[in-house]
Amino acid sequence: EAGVAQSPRYKIIEKRQSVAFWCNPISGHATLYWYQQILGQGPKLLIQFQNNGVVDDSQLPKDRFSAERLKGVDSTLKIQPAKLEDSAVYLCASSGWSGDTQYFGPGTRLTVL
């Protein structure tokens, strides 16, 4: 069974630029999560989707971050404009349903200069 796929694996941008990350969850998983993990900290949930609907986006900085999961399968997370403090690893995870075991993708390491 294929795991969670993410791309790109690494991205370096300058502040005020925009960036987008892509995630394809495990086949059949209805719930998809985007986490931000700053160095030395645990992952923090940014947004949770159930199929193509948003369940929780309470910690998503909506003035600069956006995410979509239009067809209920893959998802895109966008940052525009990026700030220095957005430098982090962005992890995508999926689970069969909300509350079930979450499986993580390899992550995208973002560096904002």
Next chain:
Amino acid sequence: QKEVEQNSGPLSVPEGAIASLNCTYSDRGSQSFFWYRQYSGKSPELIMSIYSNGDKEDGRFTAQLNKASQYVSLLIRDSQPSDSATYLCAVNGGNQGGKLIFGQGTELSVKP
């Protein structure tokens, strides 16, 4: 008070010893508890889940849960250098509506 708090590391143990990792949580309604292992530069990998009070054993790993004390721990027996990683405690359920809340992680170093 942090929602999920882990004992500060790094924790260093000799090869073959028992490593004990601790975690406390603030939401008394939490239902599910997980331990993830994260190697440097890699993504978190689930190693244990526990849902009811008591012990749960899986190979060299034992998770312990005490809901009354809001405490969950992970014991690693016969620690190996390959166990050297950051261990993340995660809590789900309760007032968080199913959201997974992670602790800051404890770095474990197993010395040969």
